[in-house]
Amino acid sequence: MKHYILLLRGINVGGKNALPMKDLVSILDSLGAVEVRTYIQSGNVVFEASKEAAAHIASKLGPEIKRRRGFQPTVLVLSQNDLRRAIERNPFPDAESDANRLQVGFLADAPASPDLERLGTIKLESERFRLDGKVFYLHAPAGVGTSKLAANSERLLGVPMTARNWKTVCRLMEMAEARAPK
Structure with a gap:
């Protein structure tokens, strides 16, 4: 098992x-x-x-x-x-101490045609994101609850996703x- x-x-x-x-x-x-x-x-x-x-x-x-x-x-x-792989591949290790604002989105499948350009245009200057296969990383220093990037990421990625903050993932x-x- x-x-x-x-x-x-x-x-x-x-x-x-x-x-x-x-x-x-x-x-x-x-x-x-x-x-x-x-x-x-x-x-x-x-x-x-x-x-x-x-x-x-x-x-x-x-x-x-x-x-x-x-x-x-x-x-x-x-x-x-x-x-373990999602944790090890975190592209924003400097944000790990900001655990509630570092989100890891787990996707049902790797997106076939994610709209990364649109994601880039709606993010705040302070926000960062990275898509890595079936994992979407998001650091929103101003807060995830008010982030347009967080609110629209699933739709623009085009596949079902559920996100957890870094503390929960760990x-x-x-x-x-x-x-x-x-």
Whole structure:
């Protein structure tokens, strides 16, 4: 069994798409996940599974949440190596101490035709971004919540994405490594 990181997009935000973590854990258990651990209430999970079970979870979790809760979030399952690679390839290491303003966007697929030019025209002068395959890095020193770049990046990349701040990304890696066999 290997360690995987599950990211759900758009749950428990502003009172919408409510999904208690205990219910998420129960659903994951029913789909074959083992040693399920959640981090905060926004759909961050570390679990163990075989490669086949992880693929099954990735394809069945969204529909199962829809069946039980009435909405279907975007579901991304990353291997521990995928997450490690995203951390190691961070193009803005100087921003790591600004963990809430450094975002890592995990994409469902590598964009076929991202509009990087448009992304460049809407960003603030202080903002930086980089697309690296299925990972979109964004440093927004003035704040992510008010950033036009952050608000429009998924649409201009053209593929589903869910973003996490640097602190959350690192915490998920710590959780996965803590579960790793010795």
